[in-house]
Amino acid sequence: MRDLYNSPLNSRYASKEMSYIFSENMKFTTWRKLWVALAEGEKELGLNITEAQIEELRSNINNINYEEAIKKEKEVRHDVMSHVYAYGLQCPSAKGIIHLGATSCYVGDNTDVIIMRDAILLTKKKIVTVLNHLSNFAMKYKDMPTLGFTHFQPAQLTTVGKRASLWMQDLVMDIENIDFLLSTLKLLGVKGTTGTQASFMNLFEDDETKVKALDKIVAEKMGFEKSYGVTGQTYPRKLDSIILNTLSQVAQSAYKFSNDLRLLQSMKEIEEPFEKNQIGSSAMAYKRNPMRSERIASLARYVIVNSLNPAITASTQWFERTLDDSANKRIAVPEAFLALDGVLNLYINIAENMVVYEKVIAAHVINELPFMATENIMMESVKLGCDRQELHESIRLHSMAAAERVKGEGLDNDLIERIINDDSFKLSREEILKIIDPIKFVGRAPSQTVEFIEEYINPIIEANKEALEIKSDISV
Secondary structure, three states: OOOOOOOHHHHHHOOHHHHHHOOHHHHHHHHHHHHHHHHHHHHHOOOOOOHHHHHHHHOOOOOOOHHHHHHHHHHHOOHHHHHHHHHHHHOOOOHHHOOOOOOHHHHHHHHHHHHHHHHHHHHHHHHHHHHHHHHHHHHHOOOOEEEEEEOOEEEEEEEHHHHHHHHHHHHHHHHHHHHHHHHHOOEOOOOOOOOOOHHHHHHOOOOHHHHHHHHHHHHHHOOOOOEOOOOOOOOOOHHHHHHHHHHHHHHHHHHHHHHHHHHHHHOOOEEOOOOOOOOOOOOOOOOOOOHHHHHHHHHHHHHHHHOHHHHHHHHOOOOOOOOOOHHHHHHHHHHHHHHHHHHHHHHHHHHHHOEEOHHHHHHHHHHHHHHHHHHHHHHHHHHOOOOHHHHHHHHHHHHHHHHHHHHHHOOOOOHHHHHHOOHHHOOOHHHHHHHOOHHHHOOOHHHHHHHHHHHHHHHHHHHOHHHHHOOOOOOO
16 A cells, blocks of 8 residues: 555565565464464374364465454454464364464464574575576686776786685675574474473373473474474574574675675676666766665665664563564564565676676776786896896886876876887897786686686585576566
8 A cells, every 4th residue: 555654675675485484474374384283293192182173273274364363353462362263263173272282482483483494595595596697607707807906906816707706705605604504493392481381291291201292293393303492482582683693694795796896887897787778867867877786785784784683682581581572573584584685686686697898807907917017027037137136127117107107197008018118128029918918917716716616606506406496586
């Protein structure tokens, strides 16, 4: 509706897939799946629950009667109990065993963990897709010399492909963190109001073996190897902080890439895709602004700052739980995933369609390379019997004159021509031009790129082939 606030995370940035994961349908169908898993586990462990009751619950998992739940919540002011009531209307024979022994956090917290797991998996797929596009780009340009920069000042040469490998290295670290996070992710399980499982001890007449088994059964039914060994009423809120810190790290990687690309686009070396009818500026028709890279930076900044929210929440949970987490995490967690999803959608789009201006890159190399090549020229001349100290002084004078020509007069760098015309170097034009071939100044950049992709990137892509079906979803 246009007369109410609509989050741009949904309307402009995040994909439909990520938005669905945090939708009401996903949330409340997962609640019902958890109630079914609880009932199944309790039946398996001997409670008086019938298969017919469970089948009635199963058949209505996706048939949520929202109107009844909303009406009941206005009366009782409790979201979980209103949905228990609504579910019971659809499952009259099973209504007495819905939520048996559980507290609200059984469905609320377990659902939150499941939703975050699914969102992490989608995030990982998109990172793999970015890696696939960047690896293709890196292999294509692994041999293309380009100016390296330290302190954003021209430095020794690297290659366009090697620079892309630096972007990939950051993302590899992110994948490693995500894999560790997924391998350690646990469900809350069935822990009760203060985490003591007292209500379940009552249900099973103090049989601890059955209570422990129920915890394990529910976790496995919901796709988890384990639940937390001990908790208060909730899963440890530190988990939210760990997850959003992981998302922050991905955002940092994308932010760094977007800054690099914005600088490269300013130098007219590499550009993000610019569509035929796209407008760069309302006033300056000639402009090709790096809008997508800028949007990555903007959304990534939000993700990074937002990671502070669950850190504070985890720090301020009193004893077995307080409720000052609820409103905050209800906003902070989904928005972190939705914003990062927008970042990765843009990253995929740019990485797949970057435009490289080879002649501009080569011109920049040629303009700076003469200063870097003087040591090599001098060494070759010394091999022919020249005096190093005399050559050093000649190069110093020629370099100062060439630098004045470039900086003071705005002309091209003629240092190499000055050296070619200086007989004291005893080298022909052809010999000097051979010495200053840019590819001789990139070191192991091409082979480093190939080795990195073969050793690190290809195994990730091979293990996550399904991620390559991901397409970028950019609406603006």
